Amino acid sequence: MSDTDSLAAWLRLTLIPGIGGETQRKLLAAFGLPEGIFAAGRLEVRRIIGDRADLLFDSDPAAAIEHGLKWAGQPGQTITTLADTGYPKALLEIADPPCVLYVRGNPALLQQRGIAMVGSRNATPQGIHTAESFARHLAAGGQCIISGLALGIDAAAHRGALAVHGQTVAVIGTGADRIYPARNKELALSIAERGVIVSEFPLGTPAVAHNFPRRNRIISGLARGVLVVEAAPESGSLITAGLAAEQGREVFAIPGSIHSPVARGCHKLIKQGAKLVETASDILEELGNYDLVTTEPAAATPAADEPPLLAALGHGPCALDDLVERTGQSADLLLPELLTLELGGIVATLPGNRYQRLA
Template sequence: MNLDAGLAAWLRLTLTPGIGGESQRRLLAACGLPEAIFASSAASLHAVIGQRASQLLADPPQAAVERALAWAAEPGHHILTLIDANYPQILLDTPDPPTVLYVLGDPALLNRHCLAVVGSRNATPQGLRNAREFSGALAQRGWHIVSGLALGIDTAAHQGALAAGGCTLAVIGTGIDRVYPARNHELAQHIASRGAIISEFPLGTPAIAGNFPRRNRIIAGMSRGVLVIEAAVESGSLITARLAGEVGREVFAIPGSIHSPQARGCHRLIREGAKLVETAAHVEEELRPVLGAALPSASGLTAVEPPATAAGIDESPLMALLGHEPVSLDELVASTGLNTDEILATLLDFELNGQIASLPGNRYQRLV
């Protein structure tokens, strides 16, 4: 069989409008490979998918197929089908595996031990720090960090894995030839050079809200576990966690302040059975029974701990009033009796030392 002809048949199947994943799988189960589907009679195709067969028998989406084949001919570009050896085998255990995956980068990395790290787009400075440090520690241990290239926690997770010299995979909700959000263009280039970017959507697909929950099922399905770092109760990260639980993956969550909206999603997950974790070692300890001896012992894993504070800072009355949830400047003035200029000068010292973060609205949050 000509490889291009075989791939062209897979692309024709997936690029035909109105033939979704369920219909594709029913046709493959009934007929075999895509070339056999298109060699079948109209009557037999109607028997499998009903009236949708008429769309399959109409003029093929030749321009879209040729465009995809031309894209796949470029270095570092790959289109994986359900029968490819590099297709993530763990995804085949899920109820809705994509029929094809577009991959920019190294497709061999998709079948390694993957762990998803996801969370809020509007993350706090502490949340971003946790994402970078947990991802970096786990990447150093050989885990491939999977996330969705979104702003906030996703971006920090990818950055943390790359900074640690590890591998990261980005599953996106657009066509593989688009980067969303645009400000992550440089990060996407780094991910493609050190890992892979993955999409099930045809080339040119823009950022459509309904595509991101579908993207999330791939993040959950190709990972051994999902770690949620900050999530509001309406967060899409909870969708990823739910999908992970439905396909038997472990779900982990980092707790936060009971007053923080960004912690409430994680607290809900923990109430529903997610594993509460405080260090990267906790994640590996839970996953080790699933993996057996596939990874080194967790005894050497560096726990994620806050950095040492500068001498004398912890004894400051002002630092004692700063919590891990935002505090306004007005509250600090009222609590300390100091004037605004004195407090701002001290806060600037703390920020330069990496002990606190300044937030919009004259609010401040402790990082240590």
């Protein structure tokens, strides 16, 4: 059987609605490769999966198979199966590895056991700054940055890695021929060119809510450890962290202000045993790569000539009314100074008439 025929058999197995990953793996365990499943015939397959065998033999995904084969024949695009030597070895360690992966970019990066970085889509400016900074330093130290291409922390992590010409992997919850969200189009194109985008979902799969938690097991599965930067208590990032723990990966969390809703998920993880980290070296030291990083993001220390307003602002989100109380100055006096600091990239304005320093 040619490589094309073999791939077509894998696509036939995985493109039939109602034949999910667990069923696919059960059939592979019983009959070997996909061609063995179809050669066994309906009655033998029915002994393994019951009436769902009729779906397997009565469905005709020929058009989808042809589309997949054409897509994989384009430069920079491949479909990797469980039987391929290029299949990510790390995913063979998890309980439910996908049978096929649609890959855009450099598939060799899927063998890199890097650091997954996840967090809130509605990240604070400080969270974006922190994620980019950590990703830059980890990537500069030779770590592949793995994330999910979502808005907020995910996108910041990818940007940080690309900024230092580092390696990055985006695990997406749509078909590999789609870009979601649209706001990350340019970022996705950069990742496809300089890193890799991977999906287990068939080509053309739209953005469906339940697919995103499902892809999280791949994000954590590819990584040596998962770093949560900002997360609400019920965030999908905590799902990723939970999957990482189940898969035997390390879980790290960055603490934040007790007043910040997107810090509470990280605090929850730390209470449950996640490792609190303040610098990139905290992560690399835990993973045995401490010497790879020479510079790193660290907690800001007040400068000798720090403006009194910054000292009053502190390092957590602060309402304007609180700044008035802390400084003893009126809002009319504080607002121009805050605007100057914002234009200088030192302070960010948050919803609710609040402010936060960025460094």
